[in-house]
Amino acid sequence: MVDVAVVGAGPNGLSAAVVMARAGLSVHLYEAADAIGGGSRTSELIEPGYLYDVCSAVHPMAVASPFFRAFELSKRVDLRLPEIQHGTPLDIGGAALAYQSLDRTVQELGVDGPAYRRLLQPLLERVDGVVDFTSNQLLRIPKDPVAAVRFGLATLDQGTPLWMRRFREEAAPALLTGVMSHALGSQPSLSSTGAGLLLSVLAHAGGWVVPVGGSMSIAKAMADDLTAHGGTIHVGEQVNSLDQVRPAKAILLDVAPPTLARLGGSEVPDRYRRALEAFRFGNAACKVDFILSGPVPWRDPGLAKAGTVHVGGSRLAMAESENLVDMGKHPTEPYVLVSQPSLVDSSRAPEGRHVLWSYCHVPANSTVDMAEAVTARIERYAPGFRDVVVASKTTTAAELSAYNENYVGGDFSAGLLDLRGLVQRPVVSNVPWRTPMPGVYLCSSSTPPGPGVAGMPGYHAARYALKDIFKMRVPGLGVGL
Template sequence: MSRAFDASVVGAGPNGLAAAVVLARAGLRVQVLERAATIGGGTRTAELTLPGFRHDICSAVHPMAMASGFFRRWGLEQRVEMIVPEVSYAHPVDGGTAGVAYRDLDRTVEGLGVDGATWRRMFGRLVELEDEISQFTLSPILQVPRHPGAVVEFGLRILAQGGPWWDAGLETREARALLAGVMAHAIRPMPSLSASAAGLTLAVHGHGRGWALPRGGSQSIADALAADLVAHGGVIETDSEVTDLGQLDADVALLDVTPRQLISIAGDRLPAGYRRRLERFRYGGGASKVDFALSGPVPWSVQELAASPTVHLGGDRADVARAEHDVARGRHSDDPFVLVVQPSVVDDTRAPAGQHSLWAYAHVPSGSTRDMTEVITAQIERFAPGFRELVLASHSFSADELEEHDPNYIGGDIASGAPSLTQLVARPVLSTDPWRTPAKGVYLASSSVPPGPSVHGMGGAYAARSALRHEFGITTLPALGPDRKATA
């Protein structure tokens, strides 16, 4: 029976769109089906509060997009204006001081005082090896690393910060908090090797290619991917929920979903043993998100925070670790870690003139239904007295509502699967080709496969590469760079 398409991609998040672009660039007829009314998945942007205030619904800052081999080959910075701020992230502590991670390593070292030399020893060589480290962290874990020396150096730093000895070497609250805040992105108990690996990766990019924000919002990335796909013959259909593979008009399917949805959609096409392995896949802690429309800039107690698009809140290292342990045990912390992004300090398209948009989430137990607006407001007010008076409007997603908005966020897990050490190796199963399922022509192309969470498109690109090889006999990746056809 003749099919209208060579391949169908389910889900128009960054991984689904990346997979579709690779397939279309290889000359295949590609269809993308998205259940929501708009494309983007974790890269959607919308006016959630008031007209003129543009808020990123999930991801907001993109160090991994800048490091991604797929996006670099595709020419992300030629297609989307990526704003790279001077300050990558900052972390205030009580008492009116803060640790500040500038993109400039020397400036960071100077600002950390007595801990500056230790910070340089920790990151100086790793920043020089940023591309080699990216190649390792964004590759299949079972693949032999191309740069084993860089992997060894990176691994030693992970060990140094991944156990109970993690305070050794850093003397000040500011430096310890600065490192704890970036590790907390993993939503994992701390200290742990998985949190250490995630945090050090992000910190290296903070001093390397930077923590970039797309001008106009994260939607800009999704829109650019979609434009390239359509320019090469692809078709995108929104408001099209797929609940069974029989709905697809193609023999090859790439699914930007988690293992839970894969089981539901593929059904008996998956062997029982493989389904059982997928059922053992574990989801992590959740995020409860609040967006604010502000009448003016946040009145931070520490002046340097006014220039930092990303600010980590939650006190010193011990406070952050305690909050993350609470989440891991299924409890709401009384003093949660809060991640704040104030994009309008570098991007004037995010709010009306003189006003600001602010994006924030707190870590909460999986499936939490609690509205964290007041808790997040109080945490910001703690380090920015007077913040409350600036709020014109707010919009909140509980962890439970985040899953309702995007089924890939099981229980509010924005990583689509706990990034534990085990599940970074077996994601979702231990395999040299984890994107390819035992069901003929069915591939998993989401953050639930290597290299895991974040906006880098690599999970989709790897799935597309596997499908090209096994289903179409194409062993050479197509050219991905910008061309007249894609940018016209």
């Protein structure tokens, strides 16, 4: 008899499987695709020799996530830190740049530098408490109440239409909004602001690291640990019902709520089924990957050293673009999130060449190819960009949804990230990972704390499964254990 069956080998399925195997239990992990990774998969999307992250590319949580810290990921994967963590080109000329050093960032932001410091310094001083607060579900007493209060006040400061009251110029608010726009949703909003503030603080803490070899390196590190502790991985094996993985004592599902409803069949209580089927998904992404003959010719030289570039102009311009998407429209001048991994990882492309990863937001289920709009947007701040493009590949929102069943409609956040969506994920509960079906747990990004390659939904689900079924505590996860 197998002790544990885990369905879905994305970051959260892998983290759940690692925890259970480390506890000495027999674990079988099932993945419908031909390779593990899910949101942390890397592939030669365009031509052989060019490595692209299919979904997540830059990893602030790789050094901040409580799971990855316990797992000692930094000892298992070569995590490279760009000289500049992120930057935003400005319509007025120049760029706003975020260094790992808060002092240097503040100095270069000019007149608004002190205001930027007053916003982020209190959070940076209690960064562990901020990470703890945001890495769990909200219906709990935080370990560091002061950090939680500071985070809440900062979110209120920047998450309402009064978000410009502390700033006088364009650079600092554009720098912040570029990060806040990672989240799918309108601007300003409390949910997007909370996510953006966390990422902004982490840029000045451990930094936004890039894994050598691609995001798949993170998935591989977890898979290697799982098999080293007796776990078995089955790829290319579609699970269509819970009975297919029984008689496992515990079943952990890295799936979207509608998929859980389907897998559970008649076992799912009616009230819970209605909640799963009514779970709300948000907007989507259209991804455009490029092969380049050289670096992006950014007008501002600082952007050539940035691991991530937020292309969107001013705070108000980015908000307008995001709000158009929220109204079901495709912006002609979209906000574009750009990653330049080959700046710090030469393994991504042949010598002299570069890969460029980018996406913009679009309405759910969109089939529109946004490659031209993305290219034009980058060209605006990097004249001559078209001249270095060798090839490109677009993945529409509809194609992203087909790639990963958890990304319903192309929503890579696996659920709408508004205030209701942060608490009701997928139901309002102090233990939302536990389902009404005995021994069945949900561990996808549709549970708290939500999206991102952090492993925390899987960790939480595994923690409760160990406690409920096996009467065990979470084991040590470090390299030497």
